[in-house]
Amino acid sequence: xxxxxxxxxxxxxxxxxxxxxxxxxxxxxxxxxxxxxxxxxxxxxxxxxxxxxxxxxxxxxxxxxxxxxxxxxxxxxxxxxxxxxxxxxxxxxxxxxxxxxxxxxxxxxxxxxxxxxxxxxxxxxxxxxxxxxxxxxxxxxxxxxxxxxxxxxxxxxxxxxxxxxxxxxxxxxxxxxxxxxxxxxxxxxxxxxxxxxxxxxxxxxxxxxxxxxxxxxxxxxxxxxxxxxxxxxxxxxxxxxxxxxxxxxxxxxxxxxxxxxxxxxxxxxxxxxxxxxxxxxxxxxxxxxxxxxxxxxxxxxxxxxxxxxxxxxxxxxxxxxxxxxxxxxxxxxxxxxxxxxxxxxxxxxxxxxxxxxxxxxxxxxxxxxxxxxxxxxxxxxxxxxxxxxxxxxxxxxxxxxxxxxxxxxxxxxxxxxxxxxxxxxxxxxxxxxxxxxxxxxxxxxxxxxxxxxxxxxxxxxxxxxxxxxxxxxxxxxxxxxxxxxxxxxxxxxxxxxxxxxx
Numbered sequence: 001x002x003x004x005x006x007x008x009x010x011x012x013x014x015x016x017x018x019x020x021x022x023x024x025x026x027x028x029x030x031x032x033x034x035x036x037x038x039x040x041x042x043x044x045x046x047x048x049x050x051x052x053x054x055x056x057x058x059x060x061x062x063x064x065x066x067x068x069x070x071x072x073x074x075x076x077x078x079x080x081x082x083x084x085x086x087x088x089x090x091x092x093x094x095x096x097x098x099x100x101x102x103x104x105x106x107x108x109x110x111x112x113x114x115x116x117x118x119x120x121x122x123x124x125x126x127x128x129x130x131x132x133x134x135x136x137x138x139x140x141x142x143x144x145x146x147x148x149x150x151x152x153x154x155x156x157x158x159x160x161x162x163x164x165x166x167x168x169x170x171x172x173x174x175x176x177x178x179x180x181x182x183x184x185x186x187x188x189x190x191x192x193x194x195x196x197x198x199x200x201x202x203x204x205x206x207x208x209x210x211x212x213x214x215x216x217x218x219x220x221x222x223x224x225x226x227x228x229x230x231x232x233x234x235x236x237x238x239x240x241x242x243x244x245x246x247x248x249x250x251x252x253x254x255x256x257x258x259x260x261x262x263x264x265x266x267x268x269x270x271x272x273x274x275x276x277x278x279x280x281x282x283x284x285x286x287x288x289x290x291x292x293x294x295x296x297x298x299x300x301x302x303x304x305x306x307x308x309x310x311x312x313x314x315x316x317x318x319x320x321x322x323x324x325x326x327x328x329x330x331x332x333x334x335x336x337x338x339x340x341x342x343x344x345x346x347x348x349x350x351x352x353x354x355x356x357x358x359x360x361x362x363x364x365x366x367x368x369x370x371x372x373x374x375x376x377x378x379x380x381x382x383x384x385x386x387x388x389x390x391x392x393x394x395x396x397x398x399x400x401x402x403x404x405x406x407x408x409x410x411x412x413x414x415x416x417x418x419x420x421x422x423x424x425x426x427x428x429x430x431x432x433x434x435x436x437x438x439x440x441x442x443x444x445x446x447x448x449x450x451x452x453x454x455x456x457x458x459x460x461x462x463x464x465x466x467x468x469x470x471x472x473x474x475x476x477x478x479x480x481x482x483x484x485x486x487x488x489x490x491x492x493x494x495x496x497x498x499x500x501x502x
Contacts, residue, residue, distance in 0.1 A: 016139050018198035020149050023132045025191040026095060029184055030071075030125045030132075031160025032167065033102075035296060037063050037118075039168035039311045040177035044114070051176070055111045065226070065419070066115045070122030071129075072415035073223040076267050077215040079130035079408030087131040087138070088201040094128030095188045095195070102184035117181070126408075133407035137395045138202040144337050150391045151333025163322055165296060169315030214259045214267035221252030222416060229423040272406055280482025281393040282413045284475045288349065288386060289417030291356065291471030294425030295379075298461040299359075299372070306364055306454060320373055321380045328384025336392060345389035346480040351382025353472030360465035364454040386475075393483055421471065425464040433460035 037044070041063055046052030055063070082090035101124055105117030140146040171179040228245030235241050260266040273279050296318075303314040332344060355378035362371060394410040436456040441448060 015198045022195045032164035035164035036168040036180045040172040040180040043177040062115045066118040067122045070119045071125045073219040074126035075408040075412045078126035082131040091131040094124045097124030099185045099188035102181045106178040106181040129411045130407035147336040148333045151329045166315035169311035173312045211267040217256040221249045225249030226419045284479045285413040286417035287475035289414045290421035291468035293418035293422045321376045324380025325384040328381040332385045332388040341389035341393045348382040348385030349476035353469045355379025356469035360462045364458045429460035429464040432463035
C-alpha cells in the first residue's frame, strides 16, 4: 500500500460517528434476532384457525436453530467475502437480504416456509456481522475512539438477546407474532439509507480468493456439529440421532484445518488462532456464550411457567439486565485505554459467574426484587465489561486483510458456544428435574403436582445456572492467563498494510 493510502486511511473519517450508528442498528438487529422469536413461538405454533402455523412441539427448536445453524456456519465465508468484495458492499447486501428474508418469514403460510426464511436470515446475517465489526476496526483509527466504538458494539452484543425477549413480548402481545419478523425490515432499510452516505468502503487489494474447499468443509462441519447438539437437546445425549452428526462435524472440521494449513490464501488464516492473545479472546467468547445463552431460556420458563407472567411482563423483567450491560459497556469503553482488557475482562467474567451462582439458588417462590433482580444486575455489569474487552482484543493488531476473518471467528465463537451451551444446559435441566422427582415423590410430604410443576423444574433451572456459572469462572481464568496485553499495547491497534479506505 502506498504512503498516500496509509495517510488517507489514518485521517479520521469525519462521518465515523454516523457510521457507528448504522453499524449499531445492524448489530442489534442480528443479535436480537436469535432470541426475539422465543416468546413469540407459542403463538406461532397455534392452530391455523387461531392465527398460527400449527407447528408440532418437536419442531419448535427449528424456529431458532434454522437461524443459528446458517448464521454460525457461513460466518467465515461471509467475513472473507467482505474482505475482498468490500466491507461496505457486503454490509449493504447483507442488510437488504436480511430485510427480504424477514419479510418472507412474516408472511409464512406454513412451518417449512418459516424455517426456510429463518435460515435465509442466518445466511445474510453471516454477511452482515463480520463486515460490521471490520468496519469499526478500519473506520476508527484512534485507539480511544475505537475503544468507545467497541463499547457500543459490546453493549449491543450483550443486551441483544435480552432486548429480543422484551421486543418479542411487546410485539406478540400487542400486534402479532409475525411482527417479530416484520420489525427487521424497516430496521434494515433504515440502516441501508444511512449507510450509503456515511460508511466508507474498505477492502483488501489483490485478486479475490475464497478457498471454496475450506468454505465447504468449515460450513458443513459447523452445521453438522450444531445440528447434532440440537438433536441431543431434543432426544437426549444418549440418542443415536446426535452423535453421528457430531462425529461427522468433528471430522469435517479436522479436514478444514488440514486444508487451511496448506493454502496460501486460506479462508481462516491459522495465524489468527496461533496468536495467543486472539486465541484467548476466541476461547473466552466460546466459554461466555456456553454459560450465558441458557440463562435467558430458563429464566423465561421460570417467569412464564412457574409464575404465569405474560409475554410482555416476562420481557420487561429482563430490562434491568439490558440497562446494566449498556451502562457497564459505556464505562468500560472509558477504562479500556487506561487499564487494558486483561484486568477488565477477568473481573467482568468473575462478576458474571457470581451473578449466575446467586441466581442458581432460586426457589419457586423467590421474590424478584430480592433475588432475581440483584443477580441480574451483577451478571449484566460483568458482561458489559467482558463484551467490550473481547471485541477489542479479538481484533488486536490484526492486519486489514484479516479483519473480516477475525471478526467472523469471534461471531462464530459466540454462535457455536451459545448453541452448545443451550443444549448442554437443557440436558442438565431435564435430567436434574427427573432425578428430583424420583428422589422426592416416594417420601413426598407435598402434593405430586407441586413437585412436578414447581419444585422439580426450578431445581433443574438451578443446575443449569450452576453450569453457566462454572463456564464463566473458567472463562475468567482463560482470559487472565492467555491475554497478556496491557494498556500500552492497546494503542498499537493501527491500520496496517493491505487495507484501503475509499
